[in-house]
Amino acid sequence: MAALPNPPVDHQTRADALREALATRVVVADGAMGTMLQAQDPSMEDFQQLEGCNEVLNVTRPDIVRTVHEAYFAVGVDCVETNTFGANYAALAEYDIAERNFELSEAGARIAREVADEFTASTGQQRWVLGSIGPGTKLPTLGHITYAQIRDAYQVNAEGLLSGGADALLVETTQDLLQTKSSIIGARRAMEALGVSVPLICSVTVETTGTMLLGSEIGAALTALEPLGIDMIGLNCATGPAEMSEHLRYLARHSRVPLSCMPNAGLPVLTKDGAHYPLSASELADAQEAFVRDYGLSLVGGCCGTTPEHLRQVVERVRATAPGARDPRPEPGAASLYQTVPFRQDTSYMAIGERTNANGSKKFREAMLEARWDDCVEMARDQIREGAHMLDLCVDYVGRDGVADMQELAGRFATASTLPIVLDSTEVPVLQAGLEKLGGRAVINSVNYEDGDGPESRFAKVTRLAQEHGAALIALTIDEEGQAR
Numbered sequence: 001m002a003a004l005p006n007p008p009v010d011h012q013t014r015a016d017a018l019r020e021a022l023a024t025r026v027v028v029a030d031g032a033m034g035t036m037l038q039a040q041d042p043s044m045e046d047f048q049q050l051e052g053c054n055e056v057l058n059v060t061r062p063d064i065v066r067t068v069h070e071a072y073f074a075v076g077v078d079c080v081e082t083n084t085f086g087a088n089y090a091a092l093a094e095y096d097i098a099e100r101n102f103e104l105s106e107a108g109a110r111i112a113r114e115v116a117d118e119f120t121a122s123t124g125q126q127r128w129v130l131g132s133i134g135p136g137t138k139l140p141t142l143g144h145i146t147y148a149q150i151r152d153a154y155q156v157n158a159e160g161l162l163s164g165g166a167d168a169l170l171v172e173t174t175q176d177l178l179q180t181k182s183s184i185i186g187a188r189r190a191m192e193a194l195g196v197s198v199p200l201i202c203s204v205t206v207e208t209t210g211t212m213l214l215g216s217e218i219g220a221a222l223t224a225l226e227p228l229g230i231d232m233i234g235l236n237c238a239t240g241p242a243e244m245s246e247h248l249r250y251l252a253r254h255s256r257v258p259l260s261c262m263p264n265a266g267l268p269v270l271t272k273d274g275a276h277y278p279l280s281a282s283e284l285a286d287a288q289e290a291f292v293r294d295y296g297l298s299l300v301g302g303c304c305g306t307t308p309e310h311l312r313q314v315v316e317r318v319r320a321t322a323p324g325a326r327d328p329r330p331e332p333g334a335a336s337l338y339q340t341v342p343f344r345q346d347t348s349y350m351a352i353g354e355r356t357n358a359n360g361s362k363k364f365r366e367a368m369l370e371a372r373w374d375d376c377v378e379m380a381r382d383q384i385r386e387g388a389h390m391l392d393l394c395v396d397y398v399g400r401d402g403v404a405d406m407q408e409l410a411g412r413f414a415t416a417s418t419l420p421i422v423l424d425s426t427e428v429p430v431l432q433a434g435l436e437k438l439g440g441r442a443v444i445n446s447v448n449y450e451d452g453d454g455p456e457s458r459f460a461k462v463t464r465l466a467q468e469h470g471a472a473l474i475a476l477t478i479d480e481e482g483q484a485r
Helices: 010-024 034-038 054-060 062-074 089-093 098-123 147-164 177-194 218-228 241-254 281-295 308-318 362-369 373-385 402-416 428-435 458-469
Strands: 079-081 128-133 168-174 200-204 232-236 259-262 269-271 274-276 297-300 333-335 340-342 390-393 421-424 443-449 472-479
Touching: 010 128, 010 297, 034 054, 034 062, 054 062, 054 098, 062 079, 062 098, 062 308, 079 098, 079 168, 089 098, 089 147, 098 128, 098 147, 128 147, 147 168, 147 177, 168 177, 177 200, 177 218, 177 458, 200 218, 200 259, 218 232, 218 241, 218 333, 218 340, 232 241, 232 297, 241 259, 241 281, 259 281, 281 297, 281 308, 362 373, 373 390, 373 402, 390 402, 402 421, 402 428, 421 428, 428 458, 443 458, 458 472
Parallel strands: 079 128, 128 168, 168 200, 200 232, 232 259, 259 297, 390 421, 421 443, 443 472
Antiparallel strands: 269 274, 333 340
16 A cells, blocks of 8 residues: 555644543543444445445445544544444455455544544544454454455555544454454554554453453453554453453553553343443443543543443543553563463473474474374373473474474464463574464564574564564574573
């Protein structure tokens, strides 16, 4: 996608002002979008015969979308989300219009930008636009789509939002950590391509089970996502505020970056007229006021079932107040899809299981060579049962396609292992193949200065790869002259 044509002078200024606001006071976002659009009864013609594809309204009925943004700004919110939750490859592909990704993203951001600018001018209060990036319907961890395909599509999505004037990018309602990482990395690539830097906010969805859809605990999400350079992490959707409290408590204790929360208006109750969200406006305001005070939230808003009245009361309670003080205690570590594992163990040394290493285990190597993948997975599980904290995965073997072997085994280990994976290879493409299969935070073993430190050295290539994917690195004190003493 081409760079922004003559980007507006104040685009970066607005983004920087939003960063400043998030650092000093509570910023209030809007509430539900879909129900507000549906309440205006758009026709099938408005949907271009694509029933339920709300993003098409950005092109056919921008007036309907405008009224939703106006309703929220009128009650005093600082920012609104674009009508682009489904303007991504996976969701649009369901309607056979995946090629309209950029068009609908840009249109949604442009509508919100116009309304925000009008309210900024009329009230003297700066209003911002959050570019909504939804999860889509395909989960890369489960093999529905490849990591690279979804990452590149999210980059197009983000470029459309930025081109339309979004002041921040909000990766929201995420359910699969690998999908989350792909959207964050796609968003970062979009910013680099267009030469802008806006806040990048990530909001995960924790179900009533206490985990994300694929079983990820909140600690695994924080460990995997924080190293990607996000500006904020939080929760939205799935539940009301009551069910989010313990997860926010964990984030407040451990997150280095600011926090957000956009709950539903309670858990839905099925009635003869459909789903009803029971949480009143005052109850949502009570909850957000407590979260701001107790957990130091910087960005609050609402999700399904919340209305302008809900947000009006939230604005009255918390807008422009200072977030409660936090003293986070980060725990450096790695993560599987399911759980985080601190590098510092309280009662033991960090134990890395080496039996899934083709160079160190004849049994594993023979199973790999014979494509007995289930046997390879069982060897991993044996090490889990025996108390390993992480698993070393090495597929390097002369004459083999290391990329294909790594894709096969890392893809299987991603869901079969509850432990983080240490990717062990001398080949950069093999390491990349592993990282693109693992939703948690992996460790790369290893780097050193033996091949120099120039821009094309293996050291430079591996560190760039680790930085983009948020992986940890094991560094060996070796150079051309040998081992350091």
